[in-house]
Amino acid sequence: MKRRPVLVVNFGSQYVQLIARRIRELGVYSEIVHWDTLLEEIRGKEPYGLIFSGGPASVYSEDAPLPDPNIYDLGVPILGICYGLQVIAYQLGGKVEKSDHQEYGRARLRVIKRDTIFEGIPDEFDVWMSHADKVSDLPEGFETLAISDNSPHAVIASSDRRFYGFQFHPEVVHTAYGKELLANFVYGVCGAHRNWEMGDFIEEKVKEIRETVGDAHVIAALSGGVDSTVASVLVHRAIGDRLHCFFIDHGLLRLGEREEVEKNLRALGLPLKVVDASDLFLERLKGVEDPEEKRKIIGNTFIKVFEREARNVEGAEFLLQGTLYPDVVESAGIKGSAKIKTHHNVGGLPEKMHLKLLEPFRELFKDEVREIGKLLGIPTDILGRHPFPGPGLAIRILGEVNREDLEVLRKADSIFIEELKRNGFYDRIWQAFAVLLPIRSVGVMGDVRTYEKVIALRAVESTDGMTADWYRFPYDFLDHVMRRIINEVRGVGRVVYDVSSKPPSTIEWE
Structure with a gap:
């Protein structure tokens, strides 16, 4: 069965499939295509619209990935995300340059002009930024719809041509109303119909x-x-x-x-x-x-x-x-x-x-x-089982793997998971586990100096594994788990809790 897709154009973003997945969540079929074959893909698939992904390049660099400019004359709606916004602006005559103030992480977006793309969305909300370049001059026929502290053109549009650009990432869970923004583009701008389950x-x-x-x-x-x-x-x-x-x-x-x-x-x-x-x-x-x-x-x-x-x-x-x-x-x-x-x-x-x-x-x-x-x-x-890596505990033992350390880690990890289930946390968490660190730490047990192993606990919230944030346990829970591990697992003298998010860290330590 042939379905009209929304085509997600890959410019090298690690979130490109996440964009396509978000469109599928809206009930519309999506496919990923590469930027240098885009013109042929459009003619062969008759897409509802195009979404340009982010990417690591700068549009003004010599080897920047830029699609065939003839795509802008085909009447197909386009949404550019981050680098994708800069591609649209640059190819249509605007100016893109290195930003004096880079934006990474949460930023406050302020809508200064209402449009179809903001249907049902408030005038201010948090978005997730990740860029070092910015649009400094808009192409002819474009206007600014929203700004942030470090992005004077955080949302741009040429509404009559159905071209839009977001400097932020609506596909990640950290952007409030990200799903609604994508839905407004897919349904409101592109006129797509549900065709995917x-x-x-x-x-x-x-x-x-x-x-x-x-x-x-x-x-x-x-x-x-x-x-x-x-x-x-x-x-x-x-x-x-x-x-x-x-x-x-x-x-x-x-x-x-x-x-x-x-x-x-x-x-x-x-x-x-x-x-x-x-x-x-x-x-x-x-x-x-x-x-x-x-x-x-x-x-x-x-x-x-x-x-x-x-x-x-x-x-x-x-x-x-x-x-x-x-x-x-x-x-x-x-x-x-x-x-x-x-x-x-x-x-x-x-x-x-x-x-x-x-x-x-x-x-x-x-x-x-x-x-x-x-x-x-x-x-x-x-x-409902938490993800477990194919290499198993080998990548949760930092350093050489041996039977003694495997036994220590198994017991510590088992206590952690047991307590998560007993206290009703397990199903709220994307992934939780213990890590054995390649260090020893001084301690005191029974008035005797000890020099024992260190266990790190990791628990994160996520919906897809591409981004994740550390889980905020009550201190009493962490205290209880720490005491059980130190008291019951011979050789462990210290327990720490990992409060790193992804990015910049990964979920696993190795």
Whole structure:
């Protein structure tokens, strides 16, 4: 079924898929296209409108990504976000220059002229800025609709041509009324009609999986987390018994996780084989401290173990992974984006793999996958599990991984999660975990000087994993968790709480 999309034009922003996802949340189909093929995409897809993403470049630089200027003569509505605003202004004759005062984080937006784009939105609200350049002179036919302290042209428009620009990011949760602003553009300016539901995704993806796999068999890299579990149930619906699920115990799991995962997966009716490869993983990680090297070793070992198991499955040609978009963008899978870290699903893979990758959720976010899981009938206690990284506790032990430190971290993490559930915090939090730091700290226990390990606790709120803020626990709760960990986990003498947001930090420490 052909749907008219809103095209999101990628200029290298790490939030480009987040923009597309926000449009899908509005019930309108969206696709991401690259800036240098935009003219062909417009002619082939007849979009309702275009949204130019942000990006790391400056429009006045020699190698700046700039689309074919003929797009402005096609009568298609355009919304530019951050760098996208600057592209519109620059290409249509305005002036863009380096700002004397950069804007990063929250800023107060003040509407100075009402327009369709502000329908149902107040005259002042907080937005999320992230820019070092600014528009200093508007192109002919444009006017300023809103300003901030450091952006004299924070919202610009040429209403008769249906061109708009936001210097801020409406797609992130930190911008108040961001969803309403996008809805006003998509519905009010573009005149789009609802044509997208998650049920459509399931139907189309099942068909795509059947066509891609053909008569071959698929082995699933099942971790028991939300992503791989939902992916396996989806593929099982598509190809039935030609899916073969393997749960690899790499020795880097949380306390009691192997038993819990096996119970959950068998209850879903998935064909499952548990493979204990913990000795192999720990041997290969011996002496390794660099987090990128850990991820690559674990990723390579995962693939080798799966390839070994695949030899016993006649007709196995595909490896299923629950890769999500944040994994891809942080591993620089989107052209123009900066690499943040390698994820085992998308990085560290051998050049000569014996299996082809099947990644049905590569363009989705965690909450979208949870929605698919609900539609597939997966129990909420499985879908509500916090994200857990593929490399497991190896990237929550800063430094070399060994059995002693794994045991310390497992116990501390288990106490933290147990108390979160007992006190009703677990379901309010996107992700929570403990980290073992590569330092020791002086303390006193029973009038004796101690020199023990340090545990850091991390808990964040988020809707998609692309941005996150630290969770504000009551002090009494943190005090209780700290006392339990120090009293019950031998070798730990200090507990700290991480109050960093993403950005500038990442959710995981490594």
